Amino acid sequence: MTRGEGLRADSIHFTLDGSPFRILGGSVHYFRxxxxxxxxxxxxxxxxxxNTLTTYVPWNLHEPEKGVYYFHDQLDLEAYIRLAAELDLWVILRPGPYICAEWDLGGLPSWLLRDKNMKLRTTYSGFTAAVNSYFDKLIPRVAALQFKRGGPIIAVQIENEYGSYAKDEQYLLFVKEALMSRGITELLLTCDNREGLNCGGVEGVLQTINLQKFSYGAVQYLADLQPQKPLLVMEYWSGWFDVWGGPHHVFSADDMIAVLKELLERGVSINLYMFHGGTSFGFMNGAVDLGSYRPQTNSYDYDAPLSESGDYTTKYHLLRNLLKCFQNEELPQLPSVQSTHAYEPMVISEHVSLWESRECTEKPFRSDDPVNMENLLLNHNSGQSYGYTLYETTIYRGGALNSRNHVRDRALVFVDKRFIGVLDYRKQEIAVPHSERERVLGLLVENCGRVNYGPALNEQRKGLIGDITLNHTPLKKFTMYSLDMTPSFINSLRSLKWWSTCKTPLYPAFFRGRLIVDGQPRDTFIKLPGWHKGVVFVNGQNLGRHWYVGPQKTLYLPGPWLKTGDNEVIVFEEHRAEGKIHFTDNPLHGKISDVSRQPFCSLL
Incomplete structure (x- = not known):
C-alpha cells in the first residue's frame, strides 16, 4: 500500500498526510x-x-561480530515495527549508528576498537566503512516499513545528540546521505540538549530538543533557531538512570506532569524517554565517565510511567489523565497487569571454581605483553566483547604490583589462586606477599560496561590495556583466558565434570541450583542477600550483574524465560555465597534520590 505525503514540518505544526498532527510519543526499546x-x-x-512509538536500534546486538548479522527472535526489528502498525501506532526510528541509551559503547560494536586508529562517530574511513556495511543490511529492512510505502515509520533520526560530541563537522551529513541513499524518504530529525543545538544540526533536517525541567528559554531558543517549524521535545526525560554505588533516581510524578502540561499547552509535541525502560540484560549496560568512571545498573526502570516489569505507576495514571484532554476519542481500556510471584528460596546444590571453568574457554591466547580484550585473537578471530578475561603470568618474588591505571575496569588479583586484592581506577597498587619460589599471578579483569556518552567514548578498550609492573618492572609472558560467559560458554560449563557438592568452594566460583515452578511461570525478582558480586543466569539467559553496593537489589526474571517444572539457575560469585537464592514479587531499588531536586550536572 502506498500513501501520499508523510510527516511534514513546513509550519509551526506538524502535518501527517496533509492533516494536522501532534506527536505524542513514548520510547520502548524492543531489545530491553x-x-x-x-x-x-x-x-x-x-x-x-x-500515538507514536520511538525506539533505538543497537548495532552491537545486530552485528556482534564483524559481518555476522542477527535480525531474528528477540532482534526481529521488522516484527516489532509491524506490531506497532497493527496496534495503530506510528513509529519514529532512531537507527544511530550511535544511540547512547545507557547501552554499552552507545550501541557501537566493540570490534570497531580492534583498529588502533579508530575514531568513533567521525568520517574516519575505518568507521564509515563499517557503518556502510551495517546500513546495507539494516536500512533496506526498515525502508519498506516507511509511511509512504504503507508502513508506520513517519520519521527517522540521524545519529543521536551529536552536538554534544561534535568531533567532525562532516559526520552528520555522512549519516544523512547514508540513510537517504538506501531509501529513507520520511522526515529526518536530529536531537540535542540545549547546549548541543548549535553544533548538532544538518541542512534540511528538523532539529529537536531533549530536556526534563521546563525551560522557556531552551524551548524558545529552538523556536528561534528554526522559525516557522514545529517544536518537538524528542526526549522528555521521565526519570533518570542509576549507577552502581549510587542512589536510585526518581523524578516526582507531579513535577513531570506539570512540565508536560506546560509543553502541551504551548503546542509542543513530546516523546517520553522512557515510557517503559525495561532491562539492560546481560553485559549490555553502559557507563558514565565525565572525570570518574561509574558503570550503570542492569535495571533500566528509569522511574518511567511503566515500571521495569511493565507495571502501571502513579506516573502512568497521571499521564493518562493528562493526555485524555488532548484526545478526540475515548482512550482504550487498560490492559491487565501481569501477575508476579515470590518463589520459595532455592538452595544451591553444587559449585565449580573459576579455575576449573577454564576448560570451557576457547584455546588460551599467549603473548609476551598483556592484550586488551577486543584484540584477543580467539578461535573466531573477532576478539572478546564482554565479560571477564583471566590474565596469568609467572612471578618469582613479591613486592609492589602496580596497574599503571591499565586495568579496565576491575581486577581481582590472585597468587596461586589465593585472592590478595582488587585493582581498579581508584586503587592502582597492592602488595604481593614475598616468596622465593615460582608462583602464578592471576588477574581476573572485568569489563563493567563501556562508556556510552561523552569524550571518553574512544577510550573504551577493556581488560589490561597496557603493562602492569612488579617492583617497577613490566611483567611478561601472559596466558589469557576469555571468560565471556556467552551461551556457548554456559553450555560447556553445564557439562563440566568438576561440579562439587562440598561445603567449601574456592572463589571465584559458579554455583548451581534448581528452581521448580508449579503451574504457569510468572514474573519474579531474584535477590541475593549475603552474596557479594557476580552474574546470574537462568536457563542460559544472562540476567545481569548482582553487586552488594546497590542501588539495584533485585534482578528482574521474566516469566516467559521460565518453564513449568525444572529451571536451572547459575550464579557466578566473586567473593561470598550465602547458599540460597531468594525471590520476591516486587523490585528493591535501594536508597532513593529525587532527580527533581538536583541540578542536571550533578546527575552525570
Whole structure:
C-alpha cells in the first residue's frame, strides 16, 4: 500500500498526510523487553493516550561480530515495527549508528576498537566503512516499513545528540546521505540538549530538543533557531538512570506532569524517554565517565510511567489523565497487569571454581605483553566483547604490583589462586606477599560496561590495556583466558565434570541450583542477600550483574524465560555465597534520590 505525503514540518505544526498532527510519543526499546511482552507494553503505551512509538536500534546486538548479522527472535526489528502498525501506532526510528541509551559503547560494536586508529562517530574511513556495511543490511529492512510505502515509520533520526560530541563537522551529513541513499524518504530529525543545538544540526533536517525541567528559554531558543517549524521535545526525560554505588533516581510524578502540561499547552509535541525502560540484560549496560568512571545498573526502570516489569505507576495514571484532554476519542481500556510471584528460596546444590571453568574457554591466547580484550585473537578471530578475561603470568618474588591505571575496569588479583586484592581506577597498587619460589599471578579483569556518552567514548578498550609492573618492572609472558560467559560458554560449563557438592568452594566460583515452578511461570525478582558480586543466569539467559553496593537489589526474571517444572539457575560469585537464592514479587531499588531536586550536572 502506498500513501501520499508523510510527516511534514513546513509550519509551526506538524502535518501527517496533509492533516494536522501532534506527536505524542513514548520510547520502548524492543531489545530491553522480552519479545513475549512486546504487545503488552505497546498496548499499555496506546492506552495511556500516546500515538507514536520511538525506539533505538543497537548495532552491537545486530552485528556482534564483524559481518555476522542477527535480525531474528528477540532482534526481529521488522516484527516489532509491524506490531506497532497493527496496534495503530506510528513509529519514529532512531537507527544511530550511535544511540547512547545507557547501552554499552552507545550501541557501537566493540570490534570497531580492534583498529588502533579508530575514531568513533567521525568520517574516519575505518568507521564509515563499517557503518556502510551495517546500513546495507539494516536500512533496506526498515525502508519498506516507511509511511509512504504503507508502513508506520513517519520519521527517522540521524545519529543521536551529536552536538554534544561534535568531533567532525562532516559526520552528520555522512549519516544523512547514508540513510537517504538506501531509501529513507520520511522526515529526518536530529536531537540535542540545549547546549548541543548549535553544533548538532544538518541542512534540511528538523532539529529537536531533549530536556526534563521546563525551560522557556531552551524551548524558545529552538523556536528561534528554526522559525516557522514545529517544536518537538524528542526526549522528555521521565526519570533518570542509576549507577552502581549510587542512589536510585526518581523524578516526582507531579513535577513531570506539570512540565508536560506546560509543553502541551504551548503546542509542543513530546516523546517520553522512557515510557517503559525495561532491562539492560546481560553485559549490555553502559557507563558514565565525565572525570570518574561509574558503570550503570542492569535495571533500566528509569522511574518511567511503566515500571521495569511493565507495571502501571502513579506516573502512568497521571499521564493518562493528562493526555485524555488532548484526545478526540475515548482512550482504550487498560490492559491487565501481569501477575508476579515470590518463589520459595532455592538452595544451591553444587559449585565449580573459576579455575576449573577454564576448560570451557576457547584455546588460551599467549603473548609476551598483556592484550586488551577486543584484540584477543580467539578461535573466531573477532576478539572478546564482554565479560571477564583471566590474565596469568609467572612471578618469582613479591613486592609492589602496580596497574599503571591499565586495568579496565576491575581486577581481582590472585597468587596461586589465593585472592590478595582488587585493582581498579581508584586503587592502582597492592602488595604481593614475598616468596622465593615460582608462583602464578592471576588477574581476573572485568569489563563493567563501556562508556556510552561523552569524550571518553574512544577510550573504551577493556581488560589490561597496557603493562602492569612488579617492583617497577613490566611483567611478561601472559596466558589469557576469555571468560565471556556467552551461551556457548554456559553450555560447556553445564557439562563440566568438576561440579562439587562440598561445603567449601574456592572463589571465584559458579554455583548451581534448581528452581521448580508449579503451574504457569510468572514474573519474579531474584535477590541475593549475603552474596557479594557476580552474574546470574537462568536457563542460559544472562540476567545481569548482582553487586552488594546497590542501588539495584533485585534482578528482574521474566516469566516467559521460565518453564513449568525444572529451571536451572547459575550464579557466578566473586567473593561470598550465602547458599540460597531468594525471590520476591516486587523490585528493591535501594536508597532513593529525587532527580527533581538536583541540578542536571550533578546527575552525570
Amino acid at each position: 523487553v522480552p519479545r513475549s511482552y512486546w504487545k503488552d507494553r505497546l498496548l499499555k503505551l496506546k492506552a495511556c493516550g500516546l
